[in-house]
Amino acid sequence: MKEFDYLAPESVSEVVSVISEHGDRAKLLAGGTDIIVQLREGLREADVVVDIKKIDEVTSFKYSEEHGLSLGAAVACYHLYEHPKLSQLYGALADSTHIIGGWQIQSRASVGGNLCNASPAADSIPSLIALNATAVIAGPNGGRTVAVQDFCTGPGRNVLENGELLVSIQVPAQCNNSGSAYERFIPRNEMDIAVVGVGSWVRLSEDGTIAEARISLGAVAATPLFAEEASASLTGKHPSEENFAAAGELAKQIATPISDMRGTDEYRAHLVGVLVKRTLTTAAERAQN
Amino acid sequence: MPASKKVHVTTTINGEDTDFLCEPRHSLLEVLRDNLGLTGSKEGCNNGNCGACTVMLNGRPVDSCLVLGAEVEGAEIETVEGIACSSNLHPVQECFLEGAALQCGICTPGFLVASKALLDKDPHASEETIRFDLSGNLCRCTGYDKIVRAVQAAGQKMATKV
Ligand SMILES: Cc1cc2nc3c(=O)[nH]c(=O)nc-3n(C[C@H](O)[C@H](O)[C@H](O)COP(=O)(O)OP(=O)(O)OC[C@H]3O[C@@H](n4cnc5c(N)ncnc54)[C@H](O)[C@@H]3O)c2cc1C
Ligand code: FES
Ligand code: FES
Numbered sequence: 001m002k003e004f005d006y007l008a009p010e011s012v013s014e015v016v017s018v019i020s021e022h023g024d025r026a027k028l029l030a031g032g033t034d035i036i037v038q039l040r041e042g043l044r045e046a047d048v049v050v051d052i053k054k055i056d057e058v059t060s061f062k063y064s065e066e067h068g069l070s071l072g073a074a075v076a077c078y079h080l081y082e083h084p085k086l087s088q089l090y091g092a093l094a095d096s097t098h099i100i101g102g103w104q105i106q107s108r109a110s111v112g113g114n115l116c117n118a119s120p121a122a123d124s125i126p127s128l129i130a131l132n133a134t135a136v137i138a139g140p141n142g143g144r145t146v147a148v149q150d151f152c153t154g155p156g157r158n159v160l161e162n163g164e165l166l167v168s169i170q171v172p173a174q175c176n177n178s179g180s181a182y183e184r185f186i187p188r189n190e191m192d193i194a195v196v197g198v199g200s201w202v203r204l205s206e207d208g209t210i211a212e213a214r215i216s217l218g219a220v221a222a223t224p225l226f227a228e229e230a231s232a233s234l235t236g237k238h239p240s241e242e243n244f245a246a247a248g249e250l251a252k253q254i255a256t257p258i259s260d261m262r263g264t265d266e267y268r269a270h271l272v273g274v275l276v277k278r279t280l281t282t283a284a285e286r287a288q289n
Numbered sequence: 290m291p292a293s294k295k296v297h298v299t300t301t302i303n304g305e306d307t308d309f310l311c312e313p314r315h316s317l318l319e320v321l322r323d324n325l326g327l328t329g330s331k332e333g334c335n336n337g338n339c340g341a342c343t344v345m346l347n348g349r350p351v352d353s354c355l356v357l358g359a360e361v362e363g364a365e366i367e368t369v370e371g372i373a374c375s376s377n378l379h380p381v382q383e384c385f386l387e388g389a390a391l392q393c394g395i396c397t398p399g400f401l402v403a404s405k406a407l408l409d410k411d412p413h414a415s416e417e418t419i420r421f422d423l424s425g426n427l428c429r430c431t432g433y434d435k436i437v438r439a440v441q442a443a444g445q446k447m448a449t450k451v
Contacts, residue, residue, distance in 0.1 A: 006296060006313030006359040029357070036316070036355050037336045049313065051360060078349070102425020103403065104340055107349035108356070 001040045008051040012058070012138045012167055015050055020140045020163035022048055028165060029053075030074040031108035033101065034117045058112075058167060063089070068173035070136075073112025073166040077124075080111070090171060091286050092127035092180035092199045092279075099123060099184065112166050118152040121219040125152065126199030127182045129216035129226050133171045139164035149216070152223035178203040179286030181279040184218070185271050187262070194219045195263045198251075198275035200283045202239065210234045210284075215247065215276055220255035220268055227251040230276065239284035241277070248276035296359045302327070303371030311358035318342045320358035321368060329369035329398045333427070340426035343399035344368045350406045352425070369398035372405055380446035381405045381439075390439035392430035400426050404440045412444040 004027075009015050019026045025047040027035055038044040052058050058072045061079065063086060071080075077097035081087050087094035093111070100109055100123050114124040115135065128148040135146045140163040148169070152158050160166065184197035197218035205211040213234040215227040230250035237243045257268035299308040302325070311320050318335075321327040321344070333339035335354045342353040345367035372379045381404050384390070391397045400423065407414055407422045414422070419440050420433075428436060 001314040004313055005294070006357065008360075008362075029360075032355050032357065032360075033337055036357065039314075040335065049357070051357075053360070076349075101337065102340065103407075103422050104343055104350050104352045104425045105337060105355075107346070107351045 002042075002045060004039070004046045005048040006051065007048055008054045010054050012055060012165070015052060015055070015165055016138055016140055016163055018048065018050055019165065023162050026050055028116075030058075030110045030113040030116075031076055033105050033109040034113060052165070061086075063173075065173055067170075069169075069171040071111060071169045071171065073116075073168055074110045075112070077106040077109050077111065081106075089174045090127075090131060090180065091283070092130055092182040092201060093124065093171070095182035096124040096127045096199070112169060115148065115151060115169065116158055116160070116166055118154070118156050118158045118223070120152075120155050120222055120224065121194045121197065122224065123182065123184060123194060123197055123218070125224040126197050126216035126218040127180065128169065128171070128199075129224060130180055130182075130199035130201040130214045131171050132201070132214060133169050135166055136168045136170055137164050138167045143167075145170070149224075149226040154222050175203065177205075177287050179283045179288070181282035181286065183275050183279050183282075185275060193262070196220055196257070196268050196271040196275055198272065198279045200276065200279035202234070202280065202283045202287055204239070204284070204287045208238070210237050210239055210243075213247070213280070215251055215280070217251060217255060217272060217276075220257040220272060225254055227254055227276075229254070234280075239280070241281070244277040244280040245273070247280060248273035251276045298358060298362050300361050300363065301365045303367055309358070313357065313359050315358045316354050317344070317346075317356040317358050317361055317366075318353040321353060324358075327368050327370055331395050331398055333395060333399075338425075338427065339396070340399040340403060340423075341396050343402045343426065345402060345406060350403050350425075367402070369401050372401055379405060379443075380450070381408065381443040384439040384443040384446065385436075388435050388439035388442060390431060390435040396426060396428040396430075400428070400436055404436075404443065408440065408444045408447055412448040414440075414444060416441065 027046040029051045061071045081094040081098040111124045133148045180201040182199040184194035186192035199216045201214045203212045218224045230247045257265045295310040331341035333341035344353045
């Protein structure tokens, strides 16, 4: 690895001033499972690596029924699937964080890092989009928020401007009759990159019909996508296999997958249909329980 | 390019207070092996895929090739060297030996650290859990079955000891 300096500031404002000064030559370090590999392999270069794990608001999380989940950007994956309450409330995030790499990776990798790295196949992003999460950003001109569905701008690229960092991710509070799920297709059982990943969230009405649904697709375009039409098509419908399959057909229409060694575009489109149906089924079951 | 200064880091390794100097770009794995002479942890892939470099960092298994030495200030680290209790092997080590759960042995230190961690959590872990939790550890020799059986046997020993 090329030489760099290491800094571990204790406040967000210190980070902002360091990264404003160094621009592209500063790289933030959360769990390091992407950035250390990228620096070692020469895919990225840095004069200074800024460890953000000494900052309380970046490494902690809290949940309230009023404000939902505020998830510090550097909180490691395992916190989400090991937490009895959070894993139940945010099923899709628990599903995602449990399959990002293996146990060793999950001890370090954060959801914030997964989002900022902006891989089209990142496993936590479709779940965040399905859960309607918001990115909370700090920068030299103060703070701003951006919906996670608008956060990624291309493979490895995001909306953060010079001097900005992701501080936390805000995920809306969940009620008794909402549920969510994430599934990806990979050729192995674990430790692989998604050929397609789908996150779904539903909220049911008193009468058991769907009040609202949100579906998001990963690995079928340059960025994870919110499947708006497919989601809206479910409003007022019964959570039936037929309706879920129809939503899957609509979701396929926005997918523009590539063909590569992991699968052809045709195969990926087929998988979108299958996974939309499956994740909606699981999300609805979780909402009923 | 900055002329990187060495960082001074104070940690606990296998229960002993330890301090070292390292360059910011050096991984914990490099520090353990090259600065501290703890060569039990192995480098397989150097990119987080194989788990041969697994150590415990504040009670969680991590790939030490994906941790910077500079990051472990104040942390508690356990390596494969700390698993045996003086000259007594840990049940996990005994069962790997007895069950011939290794051939070339490069993957073994990582498997021992991760297996002990999972059995400390649940000595009765099912085969499915064992296979899932050890999916971050790769072995090119054994075909895994003997490893899984050794972990199950070690779990039984650990459960009867307490
Ligand atoms: C063996 C292995 C297996 C993997 N398997 C999977 C998988 O199955 N699914 C999957 O989705 N991913 C996988 N990954 C990728 C990786 O683990 C994830 O992307 C991880 O979630 C990144 O989080 P991190 O905390 O490690 O980020 P880091 O590596 O610390 O950072 C990631 C990027 O985001 C930037 N960054 C970090 N924090 C911030 C912030 N607060 N504000 C702005 N920028 C920031 C960094 O500078 C860097 O560019 C795998 C990686 C490895 C090594
Ligand atoms: S050497 Fe660290 S995971 Fe392979
Ligand atoms: S024994 Fe050779 S890699 Fe596992």
